[in-house]
Amino acid sequence: MPGMELLPTPYLRVDVERVRANVARVAASAAAAGVALRPHAKTHKSVDVARLQLAAGAAGLTVATVGEAEAFAAQGCTDLFVAYPLWLTPDLARRLRALADTGARLAVGVDSVHGAATAAALLAGSGVELLVEVDSGHHRSGAEPRLAGDVALAAAGLVVRGVFTFPGHSYTPDGRAAAARDEAAALSAARTSLEAAGLPVAVVSGGSTPSLEHADTSVLTELRPGVYVFGDAQQWELGSARPDDVALTAVATVVSHAGGRLVLDAGSKVLGADRAAYATGSGRLLDHPDARIVQLSEHHAVVELPGPLPPLGSRVLVVPNHCCTAVNLADELWPATGGPPWPVTARGRNG
Amino acid sequence: MPGMELLPTPYLRVDVERVRANVARVAASAAAAGVALRPHAKTHKSVDVARLQLAAGAAGLTVATVGEAEAFAAQGCTDLFVAYPLWLTPDLARRLRALADTGARLAVGVDSVHGAATAAALLAGSGVELLVEVDSGHHRSGAEPRLAGDVALAAAGLVVRGVFTFPGHSYTPDGRAAAARDEAAALSAARTSLEAAGLPVAVVSGGSTPSLEHADTSVLTELRPGVYVFGDAQQWELGSARPDDVALTAVATVVSHAGGRLVLDAGSKVLGADRAAYATGSGRLLDHPDARIVQLSEHHAVVELPGPLPPLGSRVLVVPNHCCTAVNLADELWPATGGPPWPVTARGRNG
Numbered sequence: 001m002p003g004m005e006l007l008p009t010p011y012l013r014v015d016v017e018r019v020r021a022n023v024a025r026v027a028a029s030a031a032a033a034g035v036a037l038r039p040h041a042k043t044h045k046s047v048d049v050a051r052l053q054l055a056a057g058a059a060g061l062t063v064a065t066v067g068e069a070e071a072f073a074a075q076g077c078t079d080l081f082v083a084y085p086l087w088l089t090p091d092l093a094r095r096l097r098a099l100a101d102t103g104a105r106l107a108v109g110v111d112s113v114h115g116a117a118t119a120a121a122l123l124a125g126s127g128v129e130l131l132v133e134v135d136s137g138h139h140r141s142g143a144e145p146r147l148a149g150d151v152a153l154a155a156a157g158l159v160v161r162g163v164f165t166f167p168g169h170s171y172t173p174d175g176r177a178a179a180a181r182d183e184a185a186a187l188s189a190a191r192t193s194l195e196a197a198g199l200p201v202a203v204v205s206g207g208s209t210p211s212l213e214h215a216d217t218s219v220l221t222e223l224r225p226g227v228y229v230f231g232d233a234q235q236w237e238l239g240s241a242r243p244d245d246v247a248l249t250a251v252a253t254v255v256s257h258a259g260g261r262l263v264l265d266a267g268s269k270v271l272g273a274d275r276a277a278y279a280t281g282s283g284r285l286l287d288h289p290d291a292r293i294v295q296l297s298e299h300h301a302v303v304e305l306p307g308p309l310p311p312l313g314s315r316v317l318v319v320p321n322h323c324c325t326a327v328n329l330a331d332e333l334w335p336a337t338g339g340p341p342w343p344v345t346a347r348g349r350n351g
Numbered sequence: 352m353p354g355m356e357l358l359p360t361p362y363l364r365v366d367v368e369r370v371r372a373n374v375a376r377v378a379a380s381a382a383a384a385g386v387a388l389r390p391h392a393k394t395h396k397s398v399d400v401a402r403l404q405l406a407a408g409a410a411g412l413t414v415a416t417v418g419e420a421e422a423f424a425a426q427g428c429t430d431l432f433v434a435y436p437l438w439l440t441p442d443l444a445r446r447l448r449a450l451a452d453t454g455a456r457l458a459v460g461v462d463s464v465h466g467a468a469t470a471a472a473l474l475a476g477s478g479v480e481l482l483v484e485v486d487s488g489h490h491r492s493g494a495e496p497r498l499a500g501d502v503a504l505a506a507a508g509l510v511v512r513g514v515f516t517f518p519g520h521s522y523t524p525d526g527r528a529a530a531a532r533d534e535a536a537a538l539s540a541a542r543t544s545l546e547a548a549g550l551p552v553a554v555v556s557g558g559s560t561p562s563l564e565h566a567d568t569s570v571l572t573e574l575r576p577g578v579y580v581f582g583d584a585q586q587w588e589l590g591s592a593r594p595d596d597v598a599l600t601a602v603a604t605v606v607s608h609a610g611g612r613l614v615l616d617a618g619s620k621v622l623g624a625d626r627a628a629y630a631t632g633s634g635r636l637l638d639h640p641d642a643r644i645v646q647l648s649e650h651h652a653v654v655e656l657p658g659p660l661p662p663l664g665s666r667v668l669v670v671p672n673h674c675c676t677a678v679n680l681a682d683e684l685w686p687a688t689g690g691p692p693w694p695v696t697a698r699g700r701n702g
Contacts, residue, residue, distance in 0.1 A: 008418075008442055008702045042649060064650045067359075084650060087606040087616070087664050091359055111607050114663050140651050141607040141614045168648065255438040256462050256492040263492045265438070269679050269701045273624040297519065298393060298675055299415045299435060299701065300491050312465050313438050324649055328620050329679070331699055348682055350620045350650065351359045 007334060009253040009315060010266035012326065014333040014342060018247035019229060020052060026212070026228050027056035033217035038062045038081060038205070040226030043324045045346035046333065047075040049229060060105070062224045066095050067349030069106065075345060078104040083164060083205075083224060085111035085133050085141045086119070093122035100127045107161050109133045111143045116154035129159040131203060132194070136186035137179065138168035145189035149197030162203030163190035164224070170211035173238060173278050180214035183207075188219050210240040232323035233284040234276060248333070249286055249317035250326065252301065254310050262291070262303035262310065266318050269298045272325030279321055286317040293318075355689060360604040360666060361617035363677065365684040365693060369598035370580060371403060377563070377579050378407035384568035389413050389432060389556070391577030394675045396697035397684065398426040400580060411456070413575045417446050418700030420457065426696060429455040434515060434556075434575060436462035436484050436492045437470070444473035451478045458512050460484045462494045467505035480510040482554060483545070487537035488530065489519035496540035500548030513554030514541035515575070521562035524589065524629050531565035534558075539570050561591040583674040584635040585627060599684070600637050600668035601677065603652065605661050613642070613654035613661065617669050620649045623676030630672055637668040644669075 004013075030037035036059040041050055050061055050072060060079030063069050069080045080099075086092065086108045100106055110116040111133040119130060132151045135142035142165060143151050152160040165186050170179035183206045191201045207215060207223035215223060227235055230248035235241035252266035268282075273296065275282050281292035283301065291305035301318065310316055320326035327333070328348065332341035355364075381388040387410040392401055401412055401423060411430030414420050420431045431450075437443065437459045451457055461467040462484040470481060483502045486493035493516060494502050503511040516537050521530035534557045542552045558566060558574035566574060578586055581599035586592035603617035622634050624647065632643035634652065642656035652669065661667055671677035678684070679699065683692035 006442060008440075010702050084616075085607045085609075085614070087604050089359075089604075089664070091357060111609055112663065115607070118664070135609060139610055140646060140648065140653055141609045143609065253438050253440075256436045256466070258436075258462060258486060258492045258494065259490055263436070265435075265702070267701075268623075268625065268676055272619075273626075273673075273676060274619065275624075275626075295491060297491065298679075302491055312463065313440070313469070322624075325619055325624060328649075329699070329701075348680070350618075350680075351361050351616070 004334065004336070004338060010250050010270045012330045012333045013249050013251050013317065013336050015247045015336045018245060019049060022229050022231070022245060022247060023052050023056050026225065027058065030223055031057060035217045035220055036222040038222055038224050039229065040083070040224050041072060042068060043226035043327065044229055045327055045344045046342050047072065047077065047345045048342040050077050059222070065350055066092055067351050068346045069099060070095065071346035071349045073099050073102065073104045080104060080106055081131070082108040085109050085115060087115060088119045088122045090122060096123065096128050097126045107131055109164065110151060110155065111141050113151055113154040116151045120155045120157050124157050129161045130155050131161050131164045131205065132190065134163055134165050134186050134190040136165040136167045137182040138166060140168060145186045146193050148190035149193035149199065152194050152199050153197050160194070160199055162201045162205065163187055163194060164205035167206060167208050167211050170208045171234065171238065171276060176210045176238065176240065177214040180211040180216060183211060184216035184219040209235055210238050227323055230323040233319045233321045234279065236284060236319065237278065237280060243286060243289065246286060246319050248323050248326065249319055251315055252318050254312050254314050254316065257309055257312060262305060264301040264303060264316065264318065265299060266301055267297050267299040270326065270329055271296070271301065271318060271320040272322055272329060274322035274325055283321050284319040286319050355685065355687070358685060361601050361621045363681045363684050364600050364602050364668065364687050366598040366687045369596060370400060373580050373582070373596060373598060374403050374407050377576065378409065381574055382408060386568045386571055387573040389573055389575050390580065391434070391575050392423060393419060394577035394678065395580055396678055396695045397693050398423065398428065398696045399693040401428050410573070416701055417443055418702050419697045420450060421446065422697035422700045424450050424453065424455045431455060431457055432482070433459040436460050436466060438466060439470045439473045441473060447474065447479050448477045458482055460515065461502060461506065462492050464502055464505040467502045471506045471508050475508050480512045481506050482512050482515045482556065483541065485514055485516050485537050485541040487516040487518050488533040489517060491519060496537045497544050499541035500544035500550065503545050503550050504548050511545070511550055513552045513556065514538055514545060515556035518557060518559050518562050521559045522585065522589065522627060527561045527589065527591065528565040531562040531567060534562060535567035535570040560586055561589050578674055581674040584670045584672045585630065587635060587670065588629065588631060594637060594640065597637060597670050599674050599677065600670055602666055603669050605663050605665050605667065608660055608663060613656060615652040615654060615667065615669065616650060617652055618648050618650040621677065621680055622647070622652065622669060622671040623673055623680060625673035625676055634672050635670040637670050
């Protein structure tokens with residue numbers, strides 16, 4: 001195990017104490033509100049992080065794909081919700097059945113009558129449960145909330161556990177509280193729709209990191225935030241994480257001062273290329289809050305910052321805009337205090 | 352080997368005949384102009400593609416990192432130029448020496464006096480050669496062309512093979528020819544600077560896919576395009592590739608028609624999140640030229656298109672905006688006509 005200063009850059013560094021603090025803070029908040037916490041594991045894809053979350057009381061994990069479900073189940077994380085409107089094929093159904101046969105407790109999402117009927121045909125008798133996805137204003141996937149009951153009825157023969165949404169329009173400045181209100185309204189309507197169809201509703205699931213502190217826990221029974229565990233430049237700029245909460249950075253070397261700017265060896269193949277409309281750049285430097293990545297290519301981040309430039313050959317900590325996509329680019333995360341790397345267990349398991 | 356229709360989506364599909372045609376076209380063009388072709392292998396990270404390029408007459412490969420150099424050398428591609436302003440450390444120098452000791456012919460970039468002096472100290476006697484990077488208007492890395500001689504002189508003891516640039520400002524609508532003119536002017540000035548310092552110049556290297564057809568081969572001795580081998584939505588929209596040239600697509604399933612739009616299961620963790628200012632969306636559909644990805648998240652591409660939507664459960668071919676970052680997300684590329692996948696040999700070798 002080399003000293004961290006000998007690890008070749010760029011690499012992803014995890015501040016384990018900050019991860020523990022983030023896990024504990026959100027777990028305590030969910031417990032105090034009396035709601036279940038089912039963190040989204042697509043953020044970290046790491047069984048080491050998942051175990052911390054489960055040890056802190058998480059009810060299970062959320063994942064985005066069947067591949068992620070397989071990867072986490074193989075590591076003993078066996079209560080898994082694929083929060084995605086899966087289009088079931090015989091092959092996906094075979095994989096889900098194989099997982100269920102190992103004793104995993106599984107649920108998957110559907111967002112249409114056709115999708116629910118397909119799931120019902122292919123998953124009959126498997127024990128896999130469904131949740132109906134509804135749109136709460138992000139306008140990505142999800143049925144209209146008032147139609148959730150129709151979707152659920154089309155899944156006759158399967159257990160429909162409840163309803164879920166992702167209030168992704170919380171990713172806007174000053175939009176966090178409003179998105180949480182939309183989330184609660186959509187989920188309430190969806191619950192009503194299922195109950196009107198004569199179906200019991202065990203789970204009402206929402207959550208995103210930016211909207212988390214505003215979530216209406218008189219409506220929601222389950223929260224599925226992901227990013228809170230690491231934080232990133234998006235959360236920093238939205239105000240939903242402090243720089244002191246950021247637990248994941250890319251360690252980069254200053255390779256050039258061309259043009260009087262800082263050029264780092266961490267580019268989009270390490271940081272990801274996410275740049276939301278509200279972002280002030282393509283990433284931040286943890287120890288230089290006034291710095292901005294003004295130009296990002298695959299292996300270069302060009303940084304403007306006031307004051308003297310960190311010297312050629314020195315190392316800086318880059319906060320990716322979006323930690324979920326940065327993690328998916330790495331095979332391992334390196335604890336800042338040394339010790340063996342944490343494997344990105346589900347890296348690339350995106351189908 | 353399952354039929355392609357059984358491969359789980361999303362996955363990357365390679366049209367081998369189009370790859371061969373792209374390789375042959377650019378090889379013929381370089382040969383006709385009397386310049387060497389050293390394709391940038393960061394685009395494909397694939398030894399299968401590299402072998403096609405070398406068989407068609409490429410002088411060697413360009414790579415972005417020492418990790419890529421190691422990956423390709425291990426597969427028998429042993430003439431390698433790391434076209435990057437490397438900041439040499441003892442560890443990087445050790446790795447380069449180890450590669451050179453296997454018989455590989457290596458060169459790396461430097462763009463400052465300090466960087467060249469560091470390389471000279473750490474690479475003395477290794478046989479690794481240098482090229483001086485100059486800025487031709489992209490304003491990323493690279494010395495001022497008139498200072499290239501100073502950089503080269505600082506590398507006393509090493510062979511300085513010549514000068515190089517990346518005219519990345521060719522990635523703008525209507526900017527392709529102008530960037531090629533800037534490239535030629537900067538490289539001419541850099542050559543003059545080296546010659547004024549009494550240094551011979553064996554290689555004058557440039558090239559980007561958008562500027563390729565405008566490259567001034569009376570100045571350049573070597574071209575380093577990468578993307579031409581696959582094409583992507585950026586090249587399509589810049590006019591430097593036709594849709595019929597596009598050889599790399601993501602095969603995606605239609606999972607939802609929410610909101611009257613198409614929702615696909617290929618998101619930014621498969622396509623990459625690149626979206627240049629000139630891009631009309633986050634990717635294109637190969638068989639629906641009027642479609643645009645208007646919203647992209649990790650596992651969803653939301654597509655607007657005129658006319659009837661492809662049905663739920665059907666598959667479409669998505670052209671990523673930037674093929675280089677899409678390839679880096681995948682472990683393998685699947686030939687469209689069947690047969691075993693092409694491994695992404697250097698995936699993740701970004702340091």
